[in-house]
Amino acid sequence: MMRRGQMLSTDMLAAFAIFIFISDASILLWQSQVTRAQQVGSRNWIEGAARSASSQLLSPGEPSNWEIADLTQTPLHSFGLTSSNNVIEWGKMSRATDLTSSPANYQMVKQNLGLECCEMWFGIVYSNGTVAGSFGRQVPENISIVTIDRKALLNSSPVTARLRVWQ
Secondary structure, eight states, X not given: OOOTTOXXXXXXXXXXXXXXXXXXXXXXXXXXXXXXXXXXXXXXXXXXXXXXXXXXXXXXXXSTTTTTSOTTTSOOSBOOOEEETTEEOHHHHHHHHHHTTSHHHHHHHHXXXXXXXXXXXXXXXXXXXXXXXXXXXXXXXXXXXXXXXXXXEXXXXXXXXXXXXXX
């Protein structure tokens, strides 16, 4: 017969097991929420950097004739591909393609665009899906990518200037 205030050891073990289960579940839920918050923060940062880089690409650049300058002699302050607002210059696009074929120059272009911790691909796409020109790395499969599309003109034809950024 049990007296008041006594408890069985099995009751104590059951209560302890329930406590451990709830504690473990809480810790796992907390860790998943912290991880998700970090991923959202990282994605938001990448989206902001991609928007900024996209705006810079659709500017004339500084100096505005950087495509004909010797970049080892002339500092490149801003990397832009247009002659005027959203009118892409093919000469600048060709020079950018040539520049990014070298790993060192690709890093310089990314750094100038503020994307040094990311990978990037930029392309000019016609409305039928044909890529007129592109530079950067190939986009990997099954990875989270930030894509910024902007309307522009190339040789008086409407095109989409597409920037893809990922980590």
